[in-house]
Every structure is written in structure tokens, then in C-alpha cells.
Amino acid sequence: MYNVLVADDEPRHRRGIADMIKQLRPEYRIFMVKDGLEALRIIEDNRIDIILTDIRMPNMDGLTLIERMESRRERVKIVILSVYGNFEYARQALQLGAFDYLLKPLAFPELSGILDKLDTALEKERLSLQDGAVLRQRLSSAAPVYEQHLLSRWMRSASSEEELQEIRSLFPAVSGGFVMLAKFRKREVAESYTLEDFEELKTSVKNWMKEIYQTVGPSLSFNLEGADPMIGSIVTSTHSLEWLLKRDMEQFRQFIRQVRDEFGLTLTLGAGNWVADLYSEAPQSFEQAQKALEYTFYTGAGQLVLFDEIAYNPDKPSLKMVPADTGITDALARLDRDTVAQALKTLIGRLLEGDCPSPAHLKDCVLYALVNEVKGSELFLRQEEVSNFISEMEFQVPACESLDEVEQRAAFYLNRIMDSIGERKENKSGRTISLCKAFLEAHYMEDLSLEYVARQFFFSPAYFSSFFKQHTSLTFTEYLLRLRMDKAKELLQDGDLKISAVALSVGFRDAGYFTRVFKRETGLSPEEFRKKDIL
Known part of the structure; x- marks a missing residue:
């Protein structure tokens, strides 16, 4: 309970x-x-x-x-x-x-x-x-917390001279090597593991990694401090990275599959370049390994990525690449979903021309474009919708883990924007049609024309004609005539009222013309209708 x-x-x-x-x-x-x-x-x-x-x-x-x-x-x-x-x-x-x-x-x-x-x-x-007490004891013996902190600072070029001396004691007589990073999907970890269970899992993974590297040379794997769940490995070797990975590529693929089968987690490996002096250049290889991991944004997670093989420019300033006119704004206003979808694909295609930007830059660019579209549609949206759209997008788009997810998320928001615009336009159109009908109800007996009524609502005659039929299924003339005939039928129930008076009361100056129109619309003359109604 x-x-x-x-x-x-x-x-x-x-x-x-x-x-x-x-x-x-x-x-x-x-x-x-x-x-x-x-x-x-x-x-x-x-x-x-x-x-x-x-x-x-x-x-x-x-x-x-x-x-x-x-x-x-x-x-x-x-x-x-x-x-x-x-x-x-x-x-x-x-x-x-x-x-x-x-x-x-x-x-x-x-x-x-x-x-x-x-x-x-x-x-x-x-x-x-x-089981917390027993688990904590096992973790502390497997990976000292201070050692992880020390190595994390070294990788990020934040070590003091005293710390660098301590690091040298961990790698006696070392020369060349490379850094490899193993990254788990944050969402999968959060959904399936408690903090303590995941720490135990990482201990098992580090033991497996040690077995893989032992044929290459001495290595040290450690939990990398930071927001993402990652394990860092410093591998020493006298051979080039290319030679090592060609020989052991299948072993790494098997390792990734094993993590999936054993723990239900997607593991991605990113490798930096081999460097001649790990003491001074390991942070450089670490940064390259990070950029290799970033590239899975384009290629997909669950594989080994080498920095030398990535085809993008991490420093490409994608915000400068946003076209001034993407075509999305006009398509949004027209509620043209097919054109919006195609314009979004075109925008992302332009961003990927040449060297792909870093994932962070691309997401910033797409977010920038989406926010501009929301602001450009402010006339059609409620203020609270504008604020809410922007808040959600600023939270959701940067969290996307792949290019496909960015495209899907952007399309989702553009469709939501169109839904809101359509709802707002429909509500506004409904109010306008109601006002038009009320105006005709009050003035049907006058000499009305489509041009005159259109001016009353600040529409052009052509647009008003199309708008009126779209929302009533009748042309303006058909609707006005039907309204006048209905009113005439009501007046003809008064047996003392002359036909000419009825005609004038519903907007006809010529009683003879009124009689011909009434018979055409009802099949009876006004007198015949009156007698039929009385009988």
C-alpha cells in the first residue's frame, strides 16, 4: 500500500x-x-x-x-x-x-x-x-570513485599538474594509443534500470571490454562523468588504429550484440584516432571519439564509428544556412499539408548539402525555422498557443537523438500548427457567416447586391462569393432568393394582404416579376399558394 x-x-x-x-x-x-x-x-x-x-x-x-x-x-x-x-x-x-x-x-x-x-x-x-549495501561494496571495489573523477577530468583537459602526475602512475611506461567511448541510450537506461542496477551493469560491461582489449595492449575502462551514460576506455598500443580495428571489427560487433541480448540496451562505440603520446594527446583522441558518437545522429545507433570515417563538419555554422524563404509559411497559411511536408524535406536537404553540420547545429537550425514559422503565424493563433508551441519545441527538438526523429518531430509540430490555424479560421469563418446571415435576415427586403454585402464585411466580391458558397452550399443569389421566398410564404398566410404588398415587403418592386419568380420556385402562383394554405 x-x-x-x-x-x-x-x-x-x-x-x-x-x-x-x-x-x-x-x-x-x-x-x-x-x-x-x-x-x-x-x-x-x-x-x-x-x-x-x-x-x-x-x-x-x-x-x-x-x-x-x-x-x-x-x-x-x-x-x-x-x-x-x-x-x-x-x-x-x-x-x-x-x-x-x-x-x-x-x-x-x-x-x-x-x-x-x-x-x-x-x-x-x-x-x-x-540489496543496496552489498551492491555498493561491490561497486566500490570494482571502480574507485576518485579514479573515475581523475580520468574524466583528464579526458576533458581539466587536470591540474598534480592530477596529471597521478594519472601517469596509472599508465607506467606508456606511449601511444587511442580513446574509445561506449554510450548507452539514456531513455532505455531510465526505463529499465535503477541507478544502482545500472552501475552494476556498467561493471560487467567494463570487464567485457577489458577482455576485448587485452589482445591489443594494456587498457583502463572507467565510468565517464557527465549527463550521458558512457564508459571511457584508454587503450595503449604500438599499432595503428586502422590495423587494430580491421582485425577486431567483428569482435566489436559481437560485443554490441551481446550487450543488446544480455541487457536489452543499445550500445554505440566511438573511437578517436591513434595518438603517439597518450599523456599529452589523449584528450584530443577523446574529443574525436565524442564527435564519432555524434555522427550516429545521421547513421543510427548500435554500431562502431571511427572518427576518420565520419563525413561531417562539426563546426559548420548551420544557422547561417537557413533559407530566407522556405515556402513553409505560405503553405501553412493555405493549410496545404503536402506542400508543407515537401518544403520541410527541402529545408533539411539544404542543411545537409556539402558537409553535414554537427547534430547540435542542425537541431538548432530546425528549431530556429520552426519558431520563425510559429511567430509568422501569430495572426492565426491564440497567444497562449504561440507561447506553448515555442516552449514545447525548445524542449523537444534538442532532445531528438537522430535525424529521422528531428524530421518526425518537426512534421508533428507543423501539422499541429496547421490544425490550430484551421480551427481558428473555421471558428472565425463560422462567426462571419452567422453575421452575414443575420445581415440578410434584417435587410432582405432592400435592394441588395453581392457587391454591396461584400463591402459590409470588407471582402472583395469575388472572394465573398466563393467564401459564402463554401460555407452555405448556396450562391449568394440562391440564398437571398430562398430567404425572400420563405418570407413571402409567411406573408401570404394573411389573406387581406395584397400580392403587390407582399412582393414589396420581400424586396420585389414589380409584382408581376415576383409572381413569375414565386411560381418558378414553388410551382404555384401566390394566389394558388394562398388558397392551398387556407384549405
């Missing part, structure tokens, strides 16, 4: 969320509070496992609550509740360590799914805590 705290300043929302959780998880114990301060008071006296909190609350909002929980180092899973226009706050919450976020109003399927994810995560933590 888990203890759940629901924080929302709206009593109805608070009670509704609690009732839904109770239906989905009857065994849960639920606390309800109206703001972050009340939440902290409850947490002081009770063990809380899960918090579902609104972002905007009085006294203490959801973001502040997350920060306070982080400072207390409480092992609590926090889910943010956010409305559509508040994605920027949800993004901040995720960066502060929130477990996930849900959009309000909540639906049962979404809430059920997040509760399943929470159950899985909490159970993994419970199991890992039971």
Missing part, C-alpha cells in the same frame, strides 16, 4: 482526483491539501510515496514544493498536473526532478497509466534498497 498526497487549490478538482485514485487503487491511503505549505505539514508526520500536485496554487506552488522536497532528499515520486497552456511550467518541473506530468482535466486511462508506471518504479526502488 502506498500513501498518496493530492495538492490542488480547487476543492472540486482535488476531490475528483482523489475519487478516481480510490477507484483505481482502493488500497492506497489518500491525503488532500490545498497548497504546498499544507503538503509539507502532512509530509512531516506521514510517509508519503506519491504526490500529485497542481502547478499554480496560493502560498506555495507546485514548483516550489518540488524544490523543497529535493532539498529534503525525500524519496517521493511527484506528478505535476498542468493545463495545456502551462507546458513551460511542466518542463521546469521535469527538470527539477518530477516523475512525470498529466494534463488537466484528468481522464481515467491517463491516470491509470501513470499509476502503473509509479507502481513499477516504486517496486524497483524497494528491491534495490534491500
